[in-house]
Amino acid sequence: MSSNKKHTFLGIGIIMLILLITLQFLRPDLKTPPVTGEISVPVNVKAIFKRSCYDCHSNQTKLGWGDKIVPIYWQVAKHVNTGRAHLNFSEWDKLTPVEQKTKLWEAVNHATLGAMPRADYALIHPSAKLSTADIATLKNYLAGLVDHKASDTSKINAENAQYKLWINEKQEPVKHPVALNGIPYDPDYKNWLPLSTSDRFENGTMRVIFGNDIAVNAAKNGQTRPWPDGARLAKALWTQLVDTAGNTRTGAFVQVDLMIKNAQKYASTGGWGFARFKTLKLAPYGKTTMFASECINCHRPMKNNDFVFTVPVKH
Ligand code: HEC
Ligand code: HEC
Structure with a gap:
């Protein structure tokens, strides 16, 4: 190498170093807001969240020195700010009990499916990776929240009667409702083929997933x-009820969720149009058209499966 070239390399090296040092002063805002009400879960569950999730999903973020170096810091700050906006274990009191239950379930679900903690974060924080034992702890905790007590007979009879009304379509409104994003209720789903069934262990419901001919x-x-x-x-x-003999029975109709594929029309929600209709009254779910982002957010861990959880049983 000629001495001229050596000088050029040295020059570029020094310029880059100065640039890197200067960049350290360009720091996006990363506040430490107060903890208003932390999630209350058993210590072993809390320990897992703290280790693997709190950096991005709490106001108790603890950054390592490696995280504080720009440009890595820019990425970290962005993840912490969006992470907190989606889920914040330090402001758990700002959610209603129902929202808390859903978020908790969603958190365990993201963890179980390997969607969280983020892969880029786990790479530089290996201790944040969840072990099989961690996942078992989280799942056991959720399972323990289910109420396994037998329901009383009058409740079973009343809800069974509602189930029969659902089967016979006796109580469906004649005029079909339309969700806020323009997706109408589709009464046909009762004639579609069941693709699978599942009973989600944590909240005492039974569900059947149907698909139309194309699906x-x-x-x-x-x-x-x-x-x-x-x-x-x-x-x-x-709803799923347990009678005094311990048998599981189908109770009242809770809701039907629809996903309609149209890659172009619904591009903003993964190519799927989402809608939910609740109770036999088929009341459209959601206060604004934004309700669908709640749906897609929870379905996002299944991105590689086109946002669908169900693995269809072969017909
Ligand atoms: C490096 C930061 C980071 C870590 C660590 C992390 N997350 Fe996240 N998480 C995010 C970001 C950012 C989002 C917003 C969506 C996205 O960009 O993927 C998110 C979204 C979520 C969501 C979706 C919430 C919603 O309503 O949209 C859940 C649930 C979640 N994370 C759970 C967890 C759990 C559980 C852990 C720990 C096992 C964890 N995350 C660890 C950054 C992180
Ligand atoms: C808390 C997480 C969560 C939210 C929020 C959510 N889903 Fe799902 N969804 C699931 C899971 C998990 C399944 C798999 C079946 C099961 O276990 O119930 C599923 C299944 C479905 C299915 C059957 C196809 C499939 O992916 O397996 C449809 C249709 C559906 N959801 C629609 C909706 C609609 C519409 C909304 C919003 C109004 C919504 N979902 C919100 C978690 C969620």
Whole structure:
């Protein structure tokens, strides 16, 4: 190497160093807001959240020196700020009990599916990775929250009667409701084929997932990544009751969720149009059209599966 070239390299090196040092002063805002009301869970569960999630999902962020170096810091600050906006264990008191339950379930779900903690973060914080034992601890905790007590007979009879009304479509409104994002209720789903059933262990409900012909054919031919336009999926939900003999019974109809595939029309929500209709009155769910972002956010860990959880059973 000529001495001229050596000088050029040295010069570039010094300029980059100065640039890097100067950049350290360009710091996006990362506040430490007060803890208003922390989530209350058993210590072993809290320990897992603290280790793997708190840096981005609490006001008790503890950054390592490596996180504080710009440009890494820019990325970190962005993740902490958006992470807190989505889920904040330090401001748990700002959620209603129902929201708390949903968020907790969502958190465990993201962790179980490997979607959280973020892969880029886990790479530089290996201790944040969740072990099989951690996941078991989280799942056991959720399972323990379920109420396994037998329901009284009058409740069972009343809810069973509602289930029969659902089957016979006796009480459905004649004029079909439309969700705030323009998706109408689709009464046809009762005639679609069930793709699978599931009973979510943590909240005492039973559910059946149905698919229209396009969806069923796509599932048969393994064309579900992505699902074709026109595919429709429905998830119907009932309460699950336990009688005094310990038998599980289908109770009242709770709601039906719809996902309608149209890659272009619903591009902003993963190519799926979401809608939910509650109770036999089929009341559209959501206060604003933004309700669908709640749906897609929880379905996001299944991104590689075109946002669908259900693995269809083969017909
Ligand atoms: C490095 C930062 C970081 C860590 C660590 C992290 N998350 Fe996240 N999390 C985010 C960000 C950012 C989002 C917003 C969506 C996105 O960008 O993926 C998010 C979104 C979520 C959501 C979706 C919430 C909603 O309503 O949209 C859940 C649930 C979640 N994280 C749970 C967890 C859990 C549980 C852990 C620990 C096991 C964890 N996260 C660890 C950054 C993080
Ligand atoms: C708390 C997380 C969560 C939220 C919020 C959520 N879903 Fe889901 N969804 C699931 C899970 C998990 C499944 C898989 C079936 C099961 O276990 O119930 C599912 C299944 C579905 C299915 C059947 C297809 C599939 O992906 O398996 C439809 C349709 C559906 N959801 C629609 C909706 C709609 C519409 C909304 C918003 C109004 C919504 N979901 C909000 C978690 C969620």
